[in-house]
Amino acid sequence: MTEQTTPPDFLPDLDQPDHYVNRELSMLRFNLRVLEQAMDERHPLMERLNFLLIFSSNMDEFFEIRVAGLHNQLLRRSSVGVYTGPDAMHPLEVLKIISRVVHEAVARQYHILNEVLLPALAQEGVQFLRRDHWTREQEAWVKRYFREQIYPVLTPIALDPAHPFPRLVNKSLNFIVPLEGKDAFGRQSGLAIVPAPRSLPRLIRIPDDICNDGYDNFIFLSSMIHAHVSDLFPGMKATGCYQFRVTRNADMELDEDVEDLASALKGGLLRRRYGEEVRLEVADNCPRHLVDYLLKKFELDEEDLYEVNGPVNLARMFTDVKRPRLRYPAFTPRVPARLKSHDSLFECIDDGDVLLHHPFESFSPVVNLLAEAARDPNVLAIKQTLYRTGTTSEILDHLEAAARNGKEVTAIVELRARFDEASNIEGARRLQEAGAIVVYGVVGYKTHSKMMLVIRRDQHGGIRRYAHLGTGNYHTKTAKLYTDYGLFTANEAICQDVHKIFLELTGMGKAARLKQLMHSPFTLHSGILDLIHFETQEALAGRPARIVAKMNSLTEPEVMKALYRASQAGVSIDLVIRGMCCLRPGVAGLSDNIRVRSIIGRFLEHTRVHYFYHGGEERVLLSSADWMERNLINRVETCFPINDKKLKQRIIEDLELYLEDNTQAWQMQGDGSYERVESDGSAPVSAQQLLLERLS
Structure with missing residues (x-):
């Protein structure tokens, strides 16, 4: 068999606008999926009401940011032209569709409130x-x-x-x-x-x-x-x-x-x-x-x-x-037995990497590591990025304590985290008053990466680094509501990479050459494209090729084109995307091998996980970044590998659960709409519920 090294000649023109979904309309469809949870009787009644209210909150932000942005594009058209995405829809056309869809959705929302939920709540003893x-x-x-x-x-x-x-x-x-x-x-x-x-x-x-x-x-x-x-x-x-x-x-x-x-x-x-x-x-x-x-x-x-x-x-x-x-029934997030079996978290991490899956597993070890570092006389320095922390934060408390205890504390506080600007300004002030070094990242690039680095003197007088890398924020409240992964590691190559990124953020110089991590705005975009291209070449050569990616949003044009090419080459591609997805799956001659699903449930899906078969090597990466222009090109983000075989297999099994979910999943259609996945008589599978039962 002759190996192919280039995609087939019959590939369609990947720049055609009708191959893509408008991002604002895709975000609107996500909010409509949230609204439909208010009618799902599998949720407890007060939780159904909460979904209705979350829809309102989401739509507030949608108008404040998305609709306002479209209006701004129209206002600026005379001087800089009108921005359009790969779908090439004019902002005026998008605004008209939004108005029609939202008017229908708001009518449905108040019908659900007045005719369904309030009467049902009254029967349960809750009256308005x-x-x-x-x-x-x-x-x-x-x-x-x-x-x-x-x-x-x-x-x-x-x-x-x-x-x-x-x-x-x-x-x-x-x-x-x-x-x-x-x-x-x-x-x-x-x-x-x-x-x-x-x-x-x-x-x-x-x-x-x-x-x-x-x-x-x-x-x-x-x-x-x-x-x-x-x-x-x-x-x-x-x-x-x-x-x-x-x-x-x-x-x-x-x-x-x-x-x-x-x-x-x-x-x-x-x-x-x-x-x-x-x-x-x-x-x-x-x-x-x-x-x-x-x-x-x-x-x-x-x-x-x-x-x-x-x-x-x-x-x-x-x-x-x-x-x-x-x-929902109350639950207690689990602290893994390995962490409880050691007197010191540093000793535990020395024995091997530790993976936490929130909210099923507790966020407290992350807080406890900072607390231990703040009082440990062998800890010399702590470096941490802070994107969203909340107005009252144990994380800030321990960083303050560490600074007052004479540790060298460096905090990269992203002041521009939307709608958290005020609390972040206050957090920065607190840390500065405690004696920490506070910097605001890089002008023009939001620091969205989730990194903590502890530098500690070991028993032999040498220097040992410990890192925590995550897909979510250092926020104890959202850690109970959002699904996220966090990795503790003392791997020298990873910790060295994290150290280099912190130096980039606080100092000046050329982009760091990293061994284990990819980071934007330098290597993450090209790195993801290279990994997709590798699977494409494997499929063209007749070898097994598979991509499974889970994230919040997919909008970046070059990544979508690469996925289309991979599909054409025969790569099996499964995407679990909670919110915006501008790629059209399952379109004949374009994306036959791509499937997209969205999971909407008790917890807000927030993990960013990337799996590549990679010739049997099975590469598993976790990231702070979605596959969006802003994350891959205009932000400081990190993407890190899972090297431990057991942890890697555990994440792969988690991904398979989300692909098997038939109770909280929505399947995206080629026209950009979504249909609820039904069990069709098979045993019900809820990824979130199974993870809750296994881990908490």
């Missing part, structure tokens, strides 16, 4: 009481609560020449109130705006002794304000009270020539609250002339208007109900 259902005792309690807790902090704004339409904060809850009569100054405004302070809860629980029915009873803040809005305008009559909320552009673009990134970001955070308007949500019973008035004030069009049958700020509806049967 409407104003027309309040008892006399409840009305009296609401009146008292309003007077004592709400009225003192409200600031109604009458609209007249001395009180122009207020500049309202992004996503804030507001009410437009038509008025009759004159006030104490003889003014007859006819209209007022009542902002609801963010300090007020959006849901208020009624004390049990008021209802005395054994239910968990809640009332919306909006209902309380509506019931007593006339109290805000003495001597006048409020003839209506209608909720509305405006969503603004929340993306921040900073000049790369700024002298002080932290100061520039603080200014950007203030501007974010008042960015350009991109969406108006308003109660569906609001009179049309008031809707038109708001649209005009915000300079929005009809397609930007969303009239909703319920609270306009569903993302604030999360509540803690103490009814265990309505929630």
Whole structure:
């Protein structure tokens, strides 16, 4: 048999736009899959409600970033042209599709809330009481609560020449109130705006002794304000009270020539609250002339208007109900026996690599390694990247302690982690005050890699390095909600590579030559392409070839083209992609050998895992990066190998579980749509549930 060394001549033109899915529309489809979890009766009832609220939160960000970005492209078209991805769709066309799809989705969302979930919750003893259902005792309690807790902090704004339409904060809850009569100054405004302070809860629980029915009873803040809005305008009559909320552009673009990134970001955070308007949500019973008035004030069009049958700020509806049967069963993440069998984590890592799979296995060993390093007199230095840590963080506590104990602590704090900028600025300040060296990475390149390096003097007086590398953030809360891998290793080559990357980030010089790791923006993109190309050549030569990759998003054009070529050559390709996927799988003559699935379940899938058969060598890599332009080209990312054979096999088995899942999986179709994977009578397989049973 003659070996082929080039792809077949019949390969289609891989630059054709119809070979690719628009990235914003692909992200929108992911959010629709999240919404459908609210109808999945395999989830406990309160968890179904949470999925509905997560959809709201996701859509807020979608408009703040994605839709706002499309508007910006249109605004800049005269000077720099309109950016289009490989799908070549014009932003205006994408915006029209988004408006149509989201209007349908929002209607479905509120139908699920009002007609499915709220009645089902009421049957389970959880009630959200409407104003027309309040008892006399409840009305009296609401009146008292309003007077004592709400009225003192409200600031109604009458609209007249001395009180122009207020500049309202992004996503804030507001009410437009038509008025009759004159006030104490003889003014007859006819209209007022009542902002609801963010300090007020959006849901208020009624004390049990008021209802005395054994239910968990809640009332919306909006209902309380509506019931007593006339109290805000003495001597006048409020003839209506209608909720509305405006969503603004929340993306921040900073000049790369700024002298002080932290100061520039603080200014950007203030501007974010008042960015350009991109969406108006308003109660569906609001009179049309008031809707038109708001649209005009915000300079929005009809397609930007969303009239909703319920609270306009569903993302604030999360509540803690103490009814265990309505929630997922509690579980305790496991600490691997190997880690518990050693008095010191350093001794354990000396005995071999340790792999953790969160949230099934505990994140506490990562925190404990820092704690041990902070107090160990033999530890000389700690280096760590921090992308998202949270406002209260044990990680920061131990880094502070280490610095105060005289360790050389270097923290690469990425201030530009979207929506975590403020907490990261505060974390950087804390570390600096403790005496740590804090740098903000490289201007123009977000530092998204997840690395920790501990330098320790061993018992013989030599220097020993210990590294932790992960696919997720050093954030103890999300480690309980996101699936991620973390690797502890003392492998000298890996630790040396990590050390070189830290030197790149804190100093200056040419790109480091690494032995084990690939890193962007230097070698990761080309390295992934080389690995795909190797499988392509193996398939063309008639040898077994396989790729399995799991990630959050796939959008990078060159990687997609390489996968298309590999498919044409006969490589078997399975992709598990939670969110955006711009590649079209299963298209005859283009991607016959590519399958794409998305897993949506209890935990947010966040692991980035790459498997290549590689001539039987079976290379397994973990990464902080998705296969996106931003990760492979415009960020600092790491991709590291799993060398231990047992750990490698364990990850391969995990991947196979996700490919067998027939309860939480969605299969992507060639047109970019998704269909739910059904068990068809076979035994149900849930990758997350099986991992939970095996590891926790």
